[in-house]
Amino acid sequence: MCPSAGAVSWGVRTLVVGAGIFGVTAARELRARGAEVVLLDPGPVPHVAAASTDISKVVRREYGADAPYTAWMDDALQGFRRWNSELGDTLFHETGVLFMSGAPLAEGGFEADSLALLEARGAAVHRVTRDQVAARFPGWAASPLPEGLHDEAGGWVESGRLVGRLAELAVAEGVVMRQGRALRLLERAGRIVGVAIASEHEHEHEHADEVVLCMGAWTTDLVPSLAVTLRAVAQPVFHLRPREPALFEGGRFPVFGADIARAGWYGFPLHPHAGVVKVAHHGAGLPLHPDSPARVVGPADIARLRGFLGATFPALADAELVHTRACMYSDTADGHLLIARDPERAGLTVAAGDSGHAFKFAPLLGRWIADAALETAAPPARFAWRSPAPTPAPEPGRTPAPATPPPTGDAARARD
Numbered sequence: 001m002c003p004s005a006g007a008v009s010w011g012v013r014t015l016v017v018g019a020g021i022f023g024v025t026a027a028r029e030l031r032a033r034g035a036e037v038v039l040l041d042p043g044p045v046p047h048v049a050a051a052s053t054d055i056s057k058v059v060r061r062e063y064g065a066d067a068p069y070t071a072w073m074d075d076a077l078q079g080f081r082r083w084n085s086e087l088g089d090t091l092f093h094e095t096g097v098l099f100m101s102g103a104p105l106a107e108g109g110f111e112a113d114s115l116a117l118l119e120a121r122g123a124a125v126h127r128v129t130r131d132q133v134a135a136r137f138p139g140w141a142a143s144p145l146p147e148g149l150h151d152e153a154g155g156w157v158e159s160g161r162l163v164g165r166l167a168e169l170a171v172a173e174g175v176v177m178r179q180g181r182a183l184r185l186l187e188r189a190g191r192i193v194g195v196a197i198a199s200e201h202e203h204e205h206e207h208a209d210e211v212v213l214c215m216g217a218w219t220t221d222l223v224p225s226l227a228v229t230l231r232a233v234a235q236p237v238f239h240l241r242p243r244e245p246a247l248f249e250g251g252r253f254p255v256f257g258a259d260i261a262r263a264g265w266y267g268f269p270l271h272p273h274a275g276v277v278k279v280a281h282h283g284a285g286l287p288l289h290p291d292s293p294a295r296v297v298g299p300a301d302i303a304r305l306r307g308f309l310g311a312t313f314p315a316l317a318d319a320e321l322v323h324t325r326a327c328m329y330s331d332t333a334d335g336h337l338l339i340a341r342d343p344e345r346a347g348l349t350v351a352a353g354d355s356g357h358a359f360k361f362a363p364l365l366g367r368w369i370a371d372a373a374l375e376t377a378a379p380p381a382r383f384a385w386r387s388p389a390p391t392p393a394p395e396p397g398r399t400p401a402p403a404t405p406p407p408t409g410d411a412a413r414a415r416d
Contacts, residue, residue, distance in 0.1 A: 012036065014373065015208035017182045017195055017222075019045045020052035021159070021362050022351045022369065023214035024166040027175045029366030030212075033374065038206060039170060040197065043179040046163040049290060051216050051328050054237070056268050056278055057159040057359040058255055058416035060097040061123070062114035062151065068380065070117055072364060077153060079363020083162070091162045095155040095250040095269055098133065100140075100148035102259035110261045115149040124152040137254065139247040142314050145259055156255050156268050159359055178206070185211065185222055185348070192347040195222075212349045212373050217290040217328040219352040229338065229386065230353055233285030234326035236301040239276040240309075240319040247315055248277050257416075258312055265308050266416050276322055279305065280416070282356070290328040297324035329356040332386075337361075339368050340385040341375070349373040350385075357416060 012035045016027045019041035027039040046053040059080055061073035080092035105112040105127065118125040128150045134141045171177050180199035185192050186207070194207035213219060217232035242248050250269040258265040260282060267279035281304070288294050302321065310317040330352045332338055338353035351369045358365065371377040 012210060012374065013208045014038070014210045014212060015040060015195060015206055016212045016214060017041075018050075018214035018216065018218075019047070019163070019167055019177070020050045020214060020216055021163055021166075021359050022216070022354075022365055023212075024163055024170055025362060025366030026212055026214060026351060026369035026373070027366075028166065028170045028173060029370040030373065031170065031173050031175050033370060033376075035210075035374070037170075037175045038178055038208065039167075039175050040178045040180055040182060040195065040206065042181045045167045045177070046160045049328070050163075051330075051354060051356075052163045052359065053160045054278075054325070054327065055158065055160065055239070055271055055274055055276075056156045058097070058154075058266065058268075059092060059157050059360045060151065060154040060255065060416070061118065062097065062099055062110070062149070062154075062257075063117075064110045065113040065117055067117065068382070070114075070121070072361060073154075074121075076361050076363050080157060083363065087165055089165070091158045091165070093155045093157070093250060093269075093272075094153065096254040097151045097154040097256070098128075098137070098140075098148060098254045099151075099257040099260065100130075100133065100143065100145035102145055102262055103147075105147045105149075111148050118149075118151065126150050137252055139253045139313060139315060143258075143312050145312070150254070154255065155250075157359070157362075162362070180204070180206075182215065182222055187345065190345060192342070192345050208347075210347055210349065210373050212351060212369060214351045214369070216352060216354065217330045219330060219350065223342075223348075223350065226338075226350070226352075229332060231287055231331045232290055233287050233329055233331050234290075234295055235280060235283070235285050235329060235356065236297045236305070237278065237280045237325040237327050238297070238302075238305050238321060239274070239278050239323035239325075240316055241276050241322050242270070242316055242319045244315055245270050245275065253277075258308070263308065265312070277316060277319070279309070279316075280327070281305070282416070285329065285331070286326070295326045295328070297326055329354055331355050334382075334386075336382040338385070339365075339372050339379045339383040341372055343385050353383075360416075 014035045016039045031037045063069035099111050101111040180197035183196045186194040220227045248270040253269045264282035332353040335355045339351045342348040368379040
């Protein structure tokens with residue numbers, strides 16, 4: 001989606017810190033509105049450790065009974081389609097999505113509520129049985145999951161490649177890209193006026209009229225007070241090379257969620273370039289700092305994956321595991337994003353709290369963030385600056401969370 005036309009803000013020097021999907025979309029939108037924009041990142045872009053840097057992210061409009069998210073996703077889908085056209089490259093692959101439930105569909109369940117809402121909106125979505133799914137998608141032939149929904153729209157996006165292409169567009173549009181690591185905020189008389197950075201010239205100061213932090217799991221390094229609102233957690237991701245790749249190609253194997261509300265697994269068709277099937281788990285996650293040496297996928301994670309594959313996709317059960325990744329998320333207690341100005345310090349906007357489901361809104365993020373930073377409009381109320389909720393019990397088998405915000409367990413905002 002092209003940056004939107006809005007109130008022009010000529011002369012506002014804005015420093016966007018972090019060049020993941022939040023940062024690159026914000027930088028483009030701010031520049032389109034006339035701001036002088038510097039985009040700061042340790043580099044390279046996309047950064048290897050960032051949540052955005054992966055081979056794929058889900059693009060789906062299934063959000064249970066949540067009407068606002070569902071409506072936003074209709075807009076986002078159009079944006080991804082436009083990006084394909086504008087970039088002259090198919091980075092969004094519209095293979096459709098399939099959500100299967102571990103029990104017959106019933107009102108109040110993620111799959112049933114998603115189906116009902118999308119049907120009411122006139123979407124091309126269908127209730128499906130296990131036998132119907134097996135007939136159309138042979139890779140699902142042995143699945144124990146009885147019912148679900150199939151959405152002809154949606155699919156997946158090559159997330160790391162998209163971030164890189166959007167960063168290139170940002171530079172072509174006049175955004176200045178700087179390499180360096182943000183160390184601390186510069187404050188004067190209750191106003192944030194820039195950021196101290198570590199770069200090739202030792203420590204420097206980058207001054208700006210407005211600072212927009214888009215640092216994902218590193219956000220609390222610069223704004224420690226947000227540790228009561230945001231929590232960094234690692235989620236296990238697996239890349240498998242199937243023995244029968246034809247079973248898992250996009251036309252025969254859609255993006256899927258397998259009993260996502262309870263078992264928590266989701267995955268992707270065979271990647272056309274990497275030749276792997278990516279599968280990941282939606283759970284409480286492992287709380288840790290993103291730079292921790294404990295940021296690894298362990299034997300227990302792999303054993304759990306093999307158990308799931310053996311029960312659901314036997315053709316993948318003994319597939320070669322070619323890569324694992326502990327993907328970092330910035331979780332909020334309620335699972336909603338955080339896109340808001342700091343209520344106590346002028347000059348600072350924070351865009352974080354992806355809670356594992358922000359990338360699918362990429363075509364909308366820049367507008368929301370620029371609206372907050374330039375105060376031209378209010379982002380959605382659910383993304384406001386807010387206090388944490390009580391911490392629930394941790395997921396069995398994972399490290400207990402500290403007394404900071406818990407991960408969301410709401411399947412409607414399933415991490416993908």
